[in-house]
Amino acid sequence: MRALADLHNHSCLSPCASLEESPSLIARLARERGLDLVALTDHNSALNCPAFAEACRREGIAPLFGIEASSIEEVHVVCLFGSVDEALDFGESLRGRLLDLPYDPEKLGDQVVVDADEGVLDLVGYYLGAALSIGFDELCAEAADRGAIVVPAHVDRPMFSVSSQLGFLPPGPYDAVEAMRPLPPELSRGFPVVSGSDSHYPEHVARRPFAVELPEGALDPSAAGSLLETLREALRSGRARPFWDSAARSGP
Ligand SMILES: [Zn+2]
Numbered sequence: 028m029r030a031l032a033d034l035h036n037h038s039c040l041s042p043c044a045s046l047e048e049s050p051s052l053i054a055r056l057a058r059e060r061g062l063d064l065v066a067l068t069d070h071n072s073a074l075n076c077p078a079f080a081e082a083c084r085r086e087g088i089a090p091l092f093g094i095e096a097s098s099i100e101e102v103h104v105v106c107l108f109g110s111v112d113e114a115l116d117f118g119e120s121l122r123g124r125l126l127d128l129p130y131d132p133e134k135l136g137d138q139v140v141v142d143a144d145e146g147v148l149d150l151v152g153y154y155l156g157a158a159l160s161i162g163f164d165e166l167c168a169e170a171a172d173r174g175a176i177v178v179p180a181h182v183d184r185p186m187f188s189v190s191s192q193l194g195f196l197p198p199g200p201y202d203a204v205e206a207m208r209p210l211p212p213e214l215s216r217g218f219p220v221v222s223g224s225d226s227h228y229p230e231h232v233a234r235r236p237f238a239v240e241l242p243e244g245a246l247d248p249s250a251a252g253s254l255l256e257t258l259r260e261a262l263r264s265g266r267a268r269p270f271w272d273s274a275a276r277s278g279p
Pocket residue numbers: 095103180181187
């Protein structure tokens with residue numbers, strides 16, 4: 028089956044995202060806009076993943092649970108897990124390594140932990156938009172060791188990317204790289220290329236999904252085997268097409 032996937036979305040927990048963008052709104056918009064598989068990837072935290080899991084269950088859409096982590100060089104990397112607990116554990120391990128920058132919610136935005144009914148559970152009082160005290164290579168290796176799908180984010184963007192911060196894509200344990208447009212070979216280095224919406228506002232959800240060929244039934248909640256591993260296999264065997272590839276739009 029051909030699935031439409033969007034693995035890069037920020038909720039109201041990310042200081043730079045709209046307060047409207049609750050995990051439940053992302054799940055609803057993802058379903059309404061035809062996505063089959065969607066991930067939540069807030070900056071340096073997975074605290075809204077429990078609500079996202081419940082919201083996706085209600086909408087009948089397949090979820091993955093992630094974090095967009097920020098290395099000390101300020102390179103963003105999307106790390107995706109198959110379970111809420113793995114994502115929360117990874118987030119917990121990053122907590123103590125987040126650089127302690129002054130955080131003024133008035134200027135930088137609120138960081139709201141919610142439940143699946145948009146009830147406020149907590150306001151995070153330290154700045155999640157800061158970098159971690161951990162280098163890009165080490166960050167990717169650690170996420171991979173924990174079993175994550177590791178995807179350097181928006182590698183061709185002029186901010187917070189391997190190209191802007193490092194000047195190149197170092198070798199690493201990546202399952203894919205995420206891009207905004209067709210990539211020069213030195214930035215893809217043979218890794219599969221996916222697109223992602225990097226949504227911060229409701230209107231962004233599903234703006235840049237990618238298509239991926241998955242085994243029939245892979246997205247069913249009762250499917251045997253792990254959706255994360257099925258997706259990893261599909262990525263690594265070249266079965267993903269970013270949104271600009273006409274093959275991503277054509278029918279089966
Ligand atoms: Zn980013």
